[in-house]
Amino acid sequence: MxxxxxxxxxxxxxxxxxxxxxxxxxxxxxxxxxxxxxxxxxxxxxxxxxxxxxxxxxxxxxxxxxxxxxxxxxxxxAGEAGLAAVRGRPVGFCGTESDRADLTARGLVIAEDGYDELACAGLDVGETVADYDGRLATWRSADVLMHCLNPDRIVHHMGEVMVCAGALADAYEALGGRVIWYGKPYPAxxxxxxxxxxxxxxxxxxxxxxxxxxxxxxxxxxxxxxxxxxxxxxxxxxxxxxxxxxxxxxxxxxxxxxxxxx
Structure with a gap:
């Protein structure tokens, strides 16, 4: 074609x-x-x-x-779709500082502790899913609901493979954690x-x-x-x-x- x-x-x-x-x-x-x-x-x-x-x-x-x-x-x-779902109430956050700045400017309210929902935009620069083992266990024990703002598992960025939020959400679900997914392949x-x-x-x-x-x-x-x-x-x-x-x-x-x- x-x-x-x-x-x-x-x-x-x-x-x-x-x-x-x-x-x-x-x-x-x-x-x-x-x-x-x-x-x-x-x-x-x-x-x-x-x-x-x-x-x-x-x-x-x-x-x-x-x-x-x-x-x-x-x-x-996907970020816009997820933001619409959580805007207006305090949620935890994981992602890069630039993700944080962008989403808070659009109305995301971030709580540093005591939250029962989490907006997951991705991993910080250079991190792997294994680096989150402790945090994933903590979130699971508190039954935190994760909002995954990027279902991608990896992307190729400037010739390198970068791990995305979807990989972290997969690991959280494997622990029995609750995840709401935004973006493709989901219908919204x-x-x-x-x-x-x-x-x-x-x-x-x-x-x-x-x-x-x-x-x-x-x-x-x-x-x-x-x-x-x-x-x-x-x-x-x-x-x-x-x-x-x-x-x-x-x-x-x-x-x-x-x-x-x-």
């Missing part, structure tokens, strides 16, 4: 960011050309991301990477994106992403077509999709084309 010449029926595109549009350091080759083609064809493009931050923070990042904001119609983030973020995109019929929507547990599983459960970017986070791995479902195409990157999958 040539991504610059999609079937006419796809009028709204949900496009992932990390691993598809950029790698944290630069816009990936051919992406601007593909996005430009979609806009010239009158398609609407929404960036739908599991980033735990606000849409404004993601827009600022894309501007730093010199991506023209005229190439999309908006940004939908798709419903929000669909409304923002003008509420077209689902057959007119195409999701594009590189995550099997997030982008592909989410598209399958929401009932929309998808293109799998095989050269992203799962590069070199065997792709396994939901039983009875497959993407309409598999491509190496957003800037290349490939034959449609069976």
């Amino acid at each position: 040539d991504l610059t010449a999609l079937p006419e029926r796809y009028r709204l595109i949900f496009c992932d960011l990390w691993g598809c549009v950029h790698d944290g350091r630069a816009i990936l080759p051919g992406v601007r050309e593909t996005l430009t083609a979609w806009r010239q064809q009158g398609r609407r493009v929404l960036f739908v991301t599991n980033a735990p931050r606000s849409a404004d923070a993601i827009r600022a990042q894309l501007l730093r990477l010199d991506l023209d904001p005229a190439l999309d119609d908006g940004i939908v983030t 973020i798709y419903e929000h994106a669909l409304a923002l995109g003008g509420s077209p019929a689902k057959h007119a929507v195409l999701a594009i992403g590189d995550g099997l547990q997030t982008d592909m599983a989410g598209a399958a459960s929401f009932g929309i077509d998808a293109v799998f970017v095989a050269g992203g986070i799962h590069a070199g791995e065997e792709a396994r999709f939901a039983e009875g479902w497959a993407p309409v195409a598999i491509v190496a990157s957003l800037g290349t084309s490939a034959q449609a999958s069976a």
Whole structure:
């Protein structure tokens, strides 16, 4: 499938960011050309991301990477969805200082102790899940409800693998902890994106992403077509999709084309 010449029926595109549009350091080759083609064809493009931050923070990042904001119609983030659920009441927090600053500026109220809910935006820089063993046990003993603001397990950032909030939430669930997940593959973020995109019929929507547990599983459960970017986070791995479902195409990157999958 040539991504610059999609079937006419796809009028709204949900496009992932990390691993598809950029790698944290630069816009990936051919992406601007593909996005430009979609806009010239009158398609609407929404960036739908599991980033735990606000849409404004993601827009600022894309501007730093010199991506023209005229190439999309908006940004939908897991962080915004989670923030809406906890805004206004004190919750614990784990994540980077920049995550903290962004979310508190958007209304997150952080309690340093005595909380029974926790907003998990991710791990601090350089940390691993094992570094949280003690805190996970403490949260579990207090029956803290974790709000996972980023279901991604890992991302590739400037050539390095970074552990995300989803990996921490997995470990917490393994201890019996309670977790509410926001972002892909969960339906709330798709419903929000669909409304923002003008509420077209689902057959007119195409999701594009590189995550099997997030982008592909989410598209399958929401009932929309998808293109799998095989050269992203799962590069070199065997792709396994939901039983009875497959993407309409598999491509190496957003800037290349490939034959449609069976």
